[in-house]
Amino acid sequence: MTTSASVRPAPRYAVFVEAPFTGAGQDCARFLLERGVTPIVLASRPQAMPASLLHDFTGLGVEIRRCDTDSADAIVAVCRELAAQGELVGVTSVYEYYCDMGAEVAARLGLAGPDPAAVAVCRSKAAMRRAMAQVPGLNPDFVVCASIEAAVEAAAEVGYPVVVKPVDLTGSLFVRRCDTAEQVAEITRQVMELGEYLGHAVEPEVVVEECVVGAEYSAEVMHGKVLGLTEKICSAPPLFLEMGHVFPAPVGGDLERLLVTKAEQAVKAIGVTWGPAHVELKLTGDGSDARVIEVNGRIAGDRIPELVRIASGVEITRLHMTALLGGAPDLTLACEQTAAVHFLMLEPSGRLDAIDGIAEAEAMEGVHEAHLRPGVQPGLVYEANGSNRDRSAWIIAEGADRDEALGRARAAGTRLTFTWSAADPAGVR
Structure with a gap:
């Protein structure tokens, strides 16, 4: 006869969409494990993740499962499989390139999380600037540009020096202070021709901004x-x-x-x-x-x-x-x-x-x-x-x-x- 005391509780799962390189994913996993929640990391190419990251997750006993992390449908399918095996308590991402995806999947599944549309705004420097423009004094002067010619014209309008930024990259990649039209044209050309970075398509747009010079x-x-x-x-x-x-x-x-x-x-x-x-x-x-x-x-x-x-x-x-x-x-x-x-x-x-x-x-x-x-x-x-x-x-x-x-x-x-x-x-x- 089986007693209620011998019945094992259903497993509880939290899903992470990819993982950054500087420790946040491991820190989150430790906290969840302490609370009896099993973290599952979804990655499009687990074999390409840094060895130190794989080592840390292996040491914690965290499963890294292959999944098309650029597809919300594919992530939702994995999440539903886990929910059928136990309780799915959360879906998120602490990695810049996938924060919006984590928020979108959480919303689709009715789980706690940020507004997916707001997180998506954060992934675009152009959308971010437009959203903050409703509050005077948040933005520097800026112009969103889809061509080299437009970027050069915008720089003259904003006034040198300017900062030129890709709209959807991170880590200061291709962000440059420019003091001349030639410099604006060159960095804009590089961004426009980039095509992809780390497997992600790069928008052929830049933001030309006033250079804010303080601390x-x-x-x-x-x-x-x-x-x-x-x-x-x-x-x-x-x-x-x-x-x-x-x-x-x-x-x-x-x-x-x-x-x-x-x-x-x-x-x-x-x-x-x-x-x-x-x-x-x-x-x-x-x-x-x-x-x-x-x-x-x-x-x-x-x-x-x-x-x-x-x-x-x-x-x-x-x-x-x-x-x-x-x-x-x-x-x-x-x-x-x-x-x-x-x-x-x-x-x-x-x-x-x-x-x-x-x-x-x-x-x-x-x-x-x-x-x-x-x-x-x-x-x-x-x-x-x-x-x-x-x-x-x-x-x-x-x-x-x-x-x-x-x-x-x-x-x-x-x-x-x-x-x-x-x-x-x-x-x-």
């Missing part, structure tokens, strides 16, 4: 409320590579209120008021105002969630997963120390022969992580493309304040050495 920050947002502000450390123009982040940003008073207000206005204007959002902002030249650079309908990348955890004890991924499971996350956050991430860069081109110093960097005072970017290993043949993919590694450190945390991360970075040699351009990645 840069990001706001980490949950359910439309700013949890905290991050200082962003960027490369020199014409590129806009993110070289480091500090949380919490050393701001207060009127400046903090300005950035928080602008970020919350931006997510409200777009409609991303459920779950996480990451809003990037820059101060105007005199520091009296700010403009929104972009809004991402997801958790921040670049290990910013880990900085938040170290500084405050709050894990943004857990807040997101709490909401996914139907709970009400606690949106209060207080920091007792500062955390910083410092990025190291690959050589402009060549073959990577050896990497040394990881253990020494990790052993330094205050260091939490010394980590190679997925795919960076001896034998890599590389040519820089002016995006965040040009990074070789990151160091995360804590400190009593900004200078101590960032100083420790940068000092640890000097312990890493990368040995390069010339390489055949035909083998470049």
Whole structure:
């Protein structure tokens, strides 16, 4: 005779559409596993995922299932199979290129999640600008252009210097400051001719924007409320590579209120008021105002969630997963120390022969992580493309304040050495 005490509860599943490279997927999976929920990662090409990512998910016991992740119907079919085996409690994505897909599938299945249309707006810099235009002072001056000629005309209208951006890429790829019509024409031509990137079709459009020259920050947002502000450390123009982040940003008073207000206005204007959002902002030249650079309908990348955890004890991924499971996350956050991430860069081109110093960097005072970017290993043949993919590694450190945390991360970075040699351009990645 079977008693009720011996009946095993039905399994509970949460589906992730693809996974980013910087740890958010693994962090979400750990939280779900602690609560008896089985995470399933859907990937179009599991064999092409970075070895470190596969290693982490295997160690957690997380299944990676092959699926056409560009098809909502295919994802829905997998989800219904899981629902027939147990309870499907959530569908999402924490990977930039698939956040809109995760939201669309969740909505189709009647599960918790953000407005799919709002997340789709975040995937297009053109749609994002148009949505925020309803609130004066959020956008810099901008023009959306579908030809080289239009981009050159727009730059003259906006006034040099300008920033030219593809409408649907991420990681600062092909984002350039331009000071002349020739520079505008050249970067626009490159975007128009790109065709695809990482397997995704690239829209042959650019946004030509006013160049906002002040300090840069990001706001980490949950359910439309700013949890905290991050200082962003960027490369020199014409590129806009993110070289480091500090949380919490050393701001207060009127400046903090300005950035928080602008970020919350931006997510409200777009409609991303459920779950996480990451809003990037820059101060105007005199520091009296700010403009929104972009809004991402997801958790921040670049290990910013880990900085938040170290500084405050709050894990943004857990807040997101709490909401996914139907709970009400606690949106209060207080920091007792500062955390910083410092990025190291690959050589402009060549073959990577050896990497040394990881253990020494990790052993330094205050260091939490010394980590190679997925795919960076001896034998890599590389040519820089002016995006965040040009990074070789990151160091995360804590400190009593900004200078101590960032100083420790940068000092640890000097312990890493990368040995390069010339390489055949035909083998470049």
